[in-house]
Amino acid sequence: MSIGYACLTKGVLNAKYKTCRKQNANEENLKELIGHNLTVLERMIDYNHQEGIRLFRMSSDLIPFGSDFEVNHLNWSELFNEQFDRIGKKIEDFGIRVSMHPGQYTVLNSPNEDVVRRAIDDLTYHTLFMDSLKVDSTHKIVLHIGGVYQDKPAAINRFIEVYHELDQRIKNRLIIENDDRSYTIEEVLHISEKTGAPVVYDNLHHYINGSDYMTPDSYWINLAKKTWKEKDGRAKVHYSQQQMNGRIGAHSQWIRIDEFMLYYEDVAPCQVDIMLEVKDKNLSAIKCMLATSEKRQIRDLEKEWARYKYTVLERSAVVYQSIRELLKDKEAYPVIEFYRLLEAALEEKPTSTTALNALDHVFGYVKRDVTAKEKATYKTHRNQLLSDVKNYPKVKRFINRLAEKYQATYLLESLFFDF
Numbered sequence: 001m002s003i004g005y006a007c008l009t010k011g012v013l014n015a016k017y018k019t020c021r022k023q024n025a026n027e028e029n030l031k032e033l034i035g036h037n038l039t040v041l042e043r044m045i046d047y048n049h050q051e052g053i054r055l056f057r058m059s060s061d062l063i064p065f066g067s068d069f070e071v072n073h074l075n076w077s078e079l080f081n082e083q084f085d086r087i088g089k090k091i092e093d094f095g096i097r098v099s100m101h102p103g104q105y106t107v108l109n110s111p112n113e114d115v116v117r118r119a120i121d122d123l124t125y126h127t128l129f130m131d132s133l134k135v136d137s138t139h140k141i142v143l144h145i146g147g148v149y150q151d152k153p154a155a156i157n158r159f160i161e162v163y164h165e166l167d168q169r170i171k172n173r174l175i176i177e178n179d180d181r182s183y184t185i186e187e188v189l190h191i192s193e194k195t196g197a198p199v200v201y202d203n204l205h206h207y208i209n210g211s212d213y214m215t216p217d218s219y220w221i222n223l224a225k226k227t228w229k230e231k232d233g234r235a236k237v238h239y240s241q242q243q244m245n246g247r248i249g250a251h252s253q254w255i256r257i258d259e260f261m262l263y264y265e266d267v268a269p270c271q272v273d274i275m276l277e278v279k280d281k282n283l284s285a286i287k288c289m290l291a292t293s294e295k296r297q298i299r300d301l302e303k304e305w306a307r308y309k310y311t312v313l314e315r316s317a318v319v320y321q322s323i324r325e326l327l328k329d330k331e332a333y334p335v336i337e338f339y340r341l342l343e344a345a346l347e348e349k350p351t352s353t354t355a356l357n358a359l360d361h362v363f364g365y366v367k368r369d370v371t372a373k374e375k376a377t378y379k380t381h382r383n384q385l386l387s388d389v390k391n392y393p394k395v396k397r398f399i400n401r402l403a404e405k406y407q408a409t410y411l412l413e414s415l416f417f418d419f
Contacts, residue, residue, distance in 0.1 A: 001268070004097075005275070006056075006101070011414070011418050019061060062129065063129065088133035092135065100126045100142070110146060120170075123166070137231050159195075178199075180208040180248075198228045200237060202238040204242060217263060221235070237273070253278070254278060255288055257339040287339055306410075311418075316345045319348075365410060370406070374402060403417075
């Protein structure tokens with residue numbers, strides 16, 4: 001049973017994908033971008049292995065214009081075969097399960113034939129990417145059913161008909177998910193019966209677009225599990241939380257630990273992989289992994305604290321001190337209390353006082369290296385911050401540039417510049 005995250009990482013150096021505008025998508029640029037993005041993907045795979053994360057959704061944007069064969073007509077699978085082989089071997093050796101999730105415009109049940117053709121092109125691209133890694137059929141491509149088009153039964157039938165016409169390589173990887181507007185988990189289970197496609201249950205989508213709110217998530221997960229065959233691997237679910245005061249369906253900034261633990265207690269016996277859909281990505285994955293770990297080692301919390309400490313300090317000196325006291329007992333493993341305190345700090349906004357406190361600590365990592373001019377600039381920024389906390393992002397960017405210039409590794413590997 002693995003817990004993972006989707007697409008991007010926070011707090012990992014040199015891990016940003018690149019793309020370009022269509023008018024700049026010439027052969028030379030595309031080769032450079034694809035090479036860069038595959039290097040970033042490999043860096044993410046290495047990071048996930050280092051952190052013990054065994055479930056990871058890859059971005060659909062790794063190959064710019066990958067499904068637009070008129071724009072990108074490179075034989076990228078062959079051109080970058082060596083990188084694909086190396087990454088795929090790491091995925092296999094590390095025991096990481098990868099997936100992909102085409103976007104909202106990949107719609108198989110549209111009445112518009114051109115839309116369906118483009119959707120099939122997109123699924124063909126995703127399948128080729130997965131096949132290029134040489135990973136087996138337990139590594140999946142997730143898809144929503146699509147639109148209703150004022151006639152849901154007809155739309156469902158169109159999906160089923162198009163599905164049966166798909167290339168078998170696509171069908172070997174395709175799994176289908178309930179959504180928050182059109183198709184409930186019951187309807188997706190029905191479509192699975194007609195197609196054989198495994199079902200992914202999404203808890204937040206069900207909460208927004210479901211007919212039965214009293215039945216526990218484990219009930220629907222167990223029904224969805226029955227649609228998975230041995231060749232599909234362990235069943236997967238998507239888990240997310242509603243962002244407080246956000247639009248309906250907006251994913252939370254981070255996974256709230258108490259809420260997650262209630263969910264986990266219900267679904268753990270189901271033995272499924274849990275894909276988190278959350279804004280802080282890998283950070284919440286590590287949180288949930290540590291909260292459910294059987295190893296329970298205080299050093300894991302100390303490692304987390306080292307990355308978060310100045311993010312906490314810039315918001316609340318009280319919480320900062322409380323966490324320091326909490327982690328003094330080296331025989332304990334206060335993981336839930338630790339993350340409750342951390343969440344409480346993240347809910348706070350920096351003030352001029354708390355921000356200055358953190359900045360003075362952080363500036364200490366480069367203070368001996370900076371030039372006289374840089375030191376004077378910092379003093380100017382500091383005075384501006386004293387008068388108005390709105391100047392804080394500017395001074396953080398300045399400190400970030402100094403950290404990069406003088407290779408203040410501890411700062412760069414912390415999360416101070418990510419919040």
